[in-house]
Amino acid sequence: QKEVEQNSGPLSVPEGAIASLNCTYSDRGSQSFFWYRQYSGKSPELIMFIYSNGDKEDGRFTAQLNKASQYVSLLIRDSQPSDSATYLCAVNTGNQFYFGTGTSLTVIP
Amino acid sequence: NAGVMQNPRHLVRRRGQEARLRCSPMKGHSHVYWYRQLPEEGLKFMVYLQKENIIDESGMPKERFSAEFPKEGPSILRIQQVVRGDSAAYFCASSAADRETQYFGPGTRLLVL
Numbered sequence: 001q002k003e004v005e006q007n008s009g010p011l012s013v014p015e016g017a018i019a020s021l022n023c024t025y026s027d028r029g030s031q032s033f034f035w036y037r038q039y040s041g042k043s044p045e046l047i048m049f050i051y052s053n054g055d056k057e058d059g060r061f062t063a064q065l066n067k068a069s070q071y072v073s074l075l076i077r078d079s080q081p082s083d084s085a086t087y088l089c090a091v092n093t094g095n096q097f098y099f100g101t102g103t104s105l106t107v108i109p
Numbered sequence: 110n111a112g113v114m115q116n117p118r119h120l121v122r123r124r125g126q127e128a129r130l131r132c133s134p135m136k137g138h139s140h141v142y143w144y145r146q147l148p149e150e151g152l153k154f155m156v157y158l159q160k161e162n163i164i165d166e167s168g169m170p171k172e173r174f175s176a177e178f179p180k181e182g183p184s185i186l187r188i189q190q191v192v193r194g195d196s197a198a199y200f201c202a203s204s205a206a207d208r209e210t211q212y213f214g215p216g217t218r219l220l221v222l
Contacts, residue, residue: 034210034211036213042215042216043200043213043214043215043216044152044200044213045213046210046211046212046213049210088151088152090211096154096157096165096167097142097154097211098154099144099151099152099153099154100151101150101151102151
């Protein structure tokens with residue numbers, strides 16, 4: 001069983017729509033959770049982190065954490081073509097960071 | 110505002126040669142992580158270091174690969190006797206503490222001919 005699982009996609013949404021990206025993790029002791037964006041040929045760029053159950057909003061991005069269900073999600077409102085990238089979910093178990101394989105998002109103009 | 114720095118950005122080696130990848134963490138960060146990413150695949154953890162200490166090397170192949178983070182200077186990932194399968198992007202990330210957010214460098218793209 002993988003530590004962090006993501007739907008690889010690709011996920012396509014029209015410009016202006018809400019994109020919903022999901023991630024599950026296996027270690028109940030996981031303490032912190034991160035979303036990174038990676039453009040093709042570039043390095044991962046931190047978008048958001050969340051430590052507590054509930055929602056955390058930053059601009060057009062909202063991270064949601066449900067520790068009971070071991071589930072993390074990222075919502076992107078008013079999606080733009082520039083949001084087209086691979087989104088990586090990462091989990092810190094206290095010993096190590098684990099990354100999902102990423103979800104490819106395409107925002108169609 | 111210097112972020113995480115890696116060099117070289119691109120490295121070409123022939124089979125059997127050595128590859129040395131360097132990483133300077135963000136100012137104020139003392140924790141360094143190395144990852145490997147193959148095309149169309151996710152990031153694979155290799156090693157986690159603090160100054161002069163290897164904390165976790167569970168993701169690093171036992172042969173040909175080594176890493177260090179000396180008291181002075183950058184962290185170095187060393188690959189001896191490279192093979193074609195070592196061709197990948199190698200990313201370094203740094204954090205201020207082991208549970209803090211990691212910030213990534215631009216990566217080194219290694220190509221083994």
